[in-house]
Amino acid sequence: MPTPLDRATSSRAPFLAFAAIITGVAAWGIWGQDLFPxxxxxxxxxxxxxxxxxxxxxxxxxxxxxxxxxxxxxxxxxxxxxxxxx
Structure with missing residues (x-):
């Protein structure tokens, strides 16, 4: 029987949130202040x-x-x- 921790780690939401954060940081690093002129x-x-x-x-x-x-x-x-x- 899966525990709540098992269900939370098998979810896609945390992975997608982490990927969105990494993408945002990479975009900011590439474009810098020009991202928001x-x-x-x-x-x-x-x-x-x-x-x-x-x-x-x-x-x-x-x-x-x-x-x-x-x-x-x-x-x-x-x-x-x-x-x-x-």
């Missing part, structure tokens, strides 16, 4: 923080320097911004 900052770039400036440049593959100041990043942003026309 962040939105662009909005408003006037003059009021953006250093992190927002860096994120805007990274989203466009412009590779911001980690040593750059906010003023330098802002200069690059203004040089690369596209004029939006209605």
């Amino acid at each position: 962040s939105r662009d900052p909005t408003g006037d770039p003059e009021n953006w923080t250093h992190e927002e400036c860096t994120r805007w440049l990274k989203n466009r593959n412009l590779h911001p320097s980690p040593l750059a100041t906010t003023a330098e990043l802002l200069e690059r942003i203004k040089a690369n911004m596209r004029i939006e026309r209605p």
